[in-house]
Amino acid sequence: MISPDKGIGKWIEDRLPIxxxxxxxxxxxxxxxxxxxxxxxxxxxxxxxxxxxVTGIVLAMQYTPHVDYAFDSxxxxxxxxxxxxxxxxxxxxxxTMFFIVVYIHIFRGLYYGSYKSPRELLWWLxxxxxxxxxxxxxxxYVLPWGQMSFWATTVITNLFSAVPLVGESIVTWLxxxxxxxxxxxxxxxxxxxxxxxxxxxxxxxxxxxLHTVKSNNPLGIDMKGPQDSIPFHPYYTAKDYFGLGVFxxxxxxxxxxxxxxxxEPDNYIPANPMATPPxxxxxxxxxxxxxxxxxxxxxxxxxxxxxGSLLILFVLPWLDRSKVRSARxxxxxxxxxxxxxxxxxxxxxxxxxxPEGKFVLIGQVATAYYFSHxxxxxxxxxxxxxxxxxxxxxxxxxxxxGPPKD
Amino acid sequence: xxxxxxxxxxxxxxxxxSRRDFLILATGAVGGAGAVLSVWPFIxxxxxxxxxxxxxxxxxxxxxxxxxxxxxxxxxxxxxxxRHRTAAEITAAQDVDVADLRDxxxxxxxxxxxxxxxxxxxxxxxxxxPLGQKQGDPRGDWNGWFCPCHGSHYDSSGRIRKGPAPKNLxxxxxxxxxxxxxxxx
Ligand code: HEM
Ligand code: FES
Numbered sequence: 239m240i241s242p243d244k245g246i247g248k249w250i251e252d253r254l255p256i257x258x259x260x261x262x263x264x265x266x267x268x269x270x271x272x273x274x275x276x277x278x279x280x281x282x283x284x285x286x287x288x289x290x291x292v293t294g295i296v297l298a299m300q301y302t303p304h305v306d307y308a309f310d311s312x313x314x315x316x317x318x319x320x321x322x323x324x325x326x327x328x329x330x331x332x333x334t335m336f337f338i339v340v341y342i343h344i345f346r347g348l349y350y351g352s353y354k355s356p357r358e359l360l361w362w363l364x365x366x367x368x369x370x371x372x373x374x375x376x377x378x379y380v381l382p383w384g385q386m387s388f389w390a391t392t393v394i395t396n397l398f399s400a401v402p403l404v405g406e407s408i409v410t411w412l413x414x415x416x417x418x419x420x421x422x423x424x425x426x427x428x429x430x431x432x433x434x435x436x437x438x439x440x441x442x443x444x445x446x447x448l449h450t451v452k453s454n455n456p457l458g459i460d461m462k463g464p465q466d467s468i469p470f471h472p473y474y475t476a477k478d479y480f481g482l483g484v485f486x487x488x489x490x491x492x493x494x495x496x497x498x499x500x501x502e503p504d505n506y507i508p509a510n511p512m513a514t515p516p517x518x519x520x521x522x523x524x525x526x527x528x529x530x531x532x533x534x535x536x537x538x539x540x541x542x543x544x545x546g547s548l549l550i551l552f553v554l555p556w557l558d559r560s561k562v563r564s565a566r567x568x569x570x571x572x573x574x575x576x577x578x579x580x581x582x583x584x585x586x587x588x589x590x591x592x593p594e595g596k597f598v599l600i601g602q603v604a605t606a607y608y609f610s611h612x613x614x615x616x617x618x619x620x621x622x623x624x625x626x627x628x629x630x631x632x633x634x635x636x637x638x639x640g641p642p643k644d
Numbered sequence: 645x646x647x648x649x650x651x652x653x654x655x656x657x658x659x660x661x662s663r664r665d666f667l668i669l670a671t672g673a674v675g676g677a678g679a680v681l682s683v684w685p686f687i688x689x690x691x692x693x694x695x696x697x698x699x700x701x702x703x704x705x706x707x708x709x710x711x712x713x714x715x716x717x718x719x720x721x722x723x724x725x726x727r728h729r730t731a732a733e734i735t736a737a738q739d740v741d742v743a744d745l746r747d748x749x750x751x752x753x754x755x756x757x758x759x760x761x762x763x764x765x766x767x768x769x770x771x772x773x774p775l776g777q778k779q780g781d782p783r784g785d786w787n788g789w790f791c792p793c794h795g796s797h798y799d800s801s802g803r804i805r806k807g808p809a810p811k812n813l814x815x816x817x818x819x820x821x822x823x824x825x826x827x828x829x
Binding site: 389392393395396397400410412413414415416417418419421425509512513514516517518532534536537540593594634 | 658678687690691692693696700716718720721722723725766769770772773785794795809810
């Protein structure tokens with residue numbers, strides 16, 4: 239073993255204190271002693287990002303970004319390339335797992351108030367990662383150049399035509415032509431390759447901010463001393479490994495037994511710019527936003543509401559006026575939290591269905607509720623809610639009164 | 645730097661402080677403007693290139709299209725609808741109170757020769773291709789085109805009548821070169 243105290247290890251350490259850095263941030267990092275399993279999803283998201291980059295790079299070695307060859311090159315990966323089917327299914331379903339993990343990670347933050355002071359910037363960096371992930375996944379879905387790839391690109395890029403005055407010019411610029419075509423496919427491929435590495439950069443900032451303000455915890459109170467914390471290693475490394483095992487079982491079950499469950503059969507038809515499939519739906523992770531887009535009967539209004547539903551997360555730390563972080567001590571917020579989660583699922587369900595009949599009204603009510611949650615309910619709760627008394631410290635709460643109930 | 649620190653100098657100006665401020669400001673302004681301007685080639689490189697622009701006109705022989713029939717051709721990568729309208733379709737398109745329309749435009753302005761309606765077949769909502777070109781397609785409540793994506797109805801002049809689309813189907817620039825040939829673009 240190389241040691242930082244002698245020999246070559248010391249030579250390196252004196253010039254670049256990398257051992258100290260690794261020990262400080264991966265071993266000694268003082269972590270609240272009471273984290274539950276909802277805290278596993280951060281490290282899972284990081285591991286999923288690595289899986290996406292590794293599978294993506296080997297796929298890129300086989301893929302041809304040209305409208306005449308893209309579809310066939312992906313089919314060649316599936317049929318002729320050694321283990322190509324496995325790599326592609328890992329990448330395709332990896333995107334799904336990534337969003338599941340990140341959505342759970344975000345709702346964890348909402349429940350335990352992890353966005354509140356002093357974690358506002360940490361939260362912001364998280365929202366930036368979400369936006370970058372969405373852009374990356376959207377551009378990746380274009381690459382196989384099937385019918386859904388083509389028409390999803392057409393519909394989503396056309397959203398920008400709603401911008402007053404310069405809308406049409408923006409869309410032509412995005413396309414590099416007068417319709418979605420080869421220039422579009424090429425630039426999306428370039429960006430699909432680039433953005434995951436930008437995400438890596440923002441993840442580093444996210445973790446830097448985390449290590450500065452330290453982890454939140456299910457009680458939502460600050461660590462007050464050494465009795466409240468345990469070192470990250472071996473306690474949370476072990477717990478994260480266990481979570482990783484469970485995660486991989488679920489992920490591999492999908493990859494091996496239902497690899498196309500989350501996909502659309504229409505994407506196995508080569509792109510045809512002259513015929514739109516009868517039902518265009520985005521990937522499942524975009525459905526709630528798609529429902530919000532369609533809930534507003536005006537083109538520009540729908541686009542503003544859709545982007546607004548994401549951007550509102552940036553101002554959340556200031557909309558929630560309550561000083562108490564964890565929903566455990568906020569009896570009314572706790573109920574609204576679950577209502578909000580149900581509302582997001584309803585939006586997803588509406589987004590998957592054609593905008594007809596009852597779905598129109600349900601979509602509009604659910605959209606109105608989505609924004610009311612942030613703009614009306616949270617600010618009001620901060621004023622009227624009577625919170626439960628907070629425990630004196632983490633150690634006091636988890637050692638004298640037994641394990642916390644939730 | 646103050647006069648105290650540099651004995652013999654008495655005012656900031658003599659000390660050159662305001663001259664330095666000016667130089668910093670001027671350098672900053674020139675450098676900043678240059679940096680902003682140098683972004684333009686990068687942005688503009690993503691706009692349609694010369695070879696894409698060169699493909700922007702198409703000629704079509706319309707003599708085989710019977711009355712009541714329509715064909716779809718490709719222009720600039722987009723579908724263009726060419727419909728040989730029936731007398732009934734023309735009257736229906738002309739007998740409309742233009743003021744009532746979402747995007748008011750008379751049929752006379754949209755079709756140079758009333759029997760030939762030429763449109764870009766791209767829904768003005770989010771870019772799907774409306775149905776109505778083939779026999780048996782749904783043609784919407786106004787006997788024109790129907791966009792299945794989010795339910796826009798277009799009339800027999802390609803004007804938006806119902807649904808989320810804000811505008812009429814676009815009329816591309818075209819000229820009749822002779823009685824049977826039209827150049828689009
Ligand atoms: C944030 C990480 C990433 C996400 C969320 C993501 C997402 C996606 C998605 C959804 C697809 C479409 C899969 C399909 O339906 O076939 C895709 C395809 C693809 N991605 Fe990624 N990707 C990521 C990272 C990368 C990286 C880093 C590379 C290259 C270095 C890459 C290269 C490719 C290639 C070549 C394809 C086309 C082959 C195929 O369709 O399977 N991806 N990506
Ligand atoms: S794209 Fe035609 S109605 Fe939306």
